Amino acid sequence: MYVSPYLFFDGECAEAFRFYARVTGWRLETLMRYADAPQCDGMPDEYRDRIIHASLVTDNGPLMASDCPPGEFRPPAGFALSISLDDPDRARRLFDALAEGGRVDMPMEPTFFAEHFGMLTDRFGVSWMVGVLRKDGNCGEDG
Numbered sequence: 001m002y003v004s005p006y007l008f009f010d011g012e013c014a015e016a017f018r019f020y021a022r023v024t025g026w027r028l029e030t031l032m033r034y035a036d037a038p039q040c041d042g043m044p045d046e047y048r049d050r051i052i053h054a055s056l057v058t059d060n061g062p063l064m065a066s067d068c069p070p071g072e073f074r075p076p077a078g079f080a081l082s083i084s085l086d087d088p089d090r091a092r093r094l095f096d097a098l099a100e101g102g103r104v105d106m107p108m109e110p111t112f113f114a115e116h117f118g119m120l121t122d123r124f125g126v127s128w129m130v131g132v133l134r135k136d137g138n139c140g141e142d143g
Contacts, residue, residue, distance in 0.1 A: 005081060007065035007126060010073035013051035016124040017065060020056055023097035024083075027057040034067075046070045080119065080127035088116050088132050095130040098122050 009016055014031055021028040035048040050067035063081075068074075085091040095108045101123035108118030108130065117131035 002061055004062050004064060007063070007076065008073065009051070009065060009067050009124060011050055011067050011070075012124050013054050013065050013067045016122075016126070017051075017054045017056060019124075020063070023094060024056075024058075026063070028054075029057050029062070030055040044070075075125050076127070080129045082129040083131070085130070085132055091116055091130055091132045095120065095128075098128050098130070 007013075007016075017028055017031065020026060030053055031051060032053045033048065034043060034050050034052045037043075037052055047069060050069075052066055054065045056063045083091075083094065085094070092108060095118050099120040099122070103121045104118065105121060105127070106117070106119040108116050111117045113134065115132040115134055117129070119127070119129050121127050
């Protein structure tokens with residue numbers, strides 16, 4: 001059993017997942033619109049171009065998402081997607097790319113628990129934590 005994040009967007013799912021695929025290198029596997037669903041007949045026109053299901057293939061399993069029906073979106077709160085990398089330069093590039101057009105909540109810098117760590121909210125309202133964990137296993141100078 002594993003837990004897989006499922007994100008909800010307000011009509012920006014396709015744009016967000018294409019962006020995430022570009023900046024992370026993850027493979028965009030599924031991008032299905034409401035109009036592609038067999039039961040689409042009679043569906044309001046404002047639903048047709050929204051994404052009913054999307055998935056990105058990551059190293060740890062899928063990241064999935066969809067657009068909410070119009071008027072039903074609630075901004076995400078109380079969680080962040082966390083990415084741990086081994087390469088500080090790659091972590092910095094990823095952090096900067098995800099932060100583009102968004103907000104840096106904590107700049108990427110060394111911490112007592114990570115070689116580099118930063119937090120941001122991307123331009124789609126999704127919170128991320130990007131870090132390079134300490135290789136020595138210590139939480140700080142005194143261990």
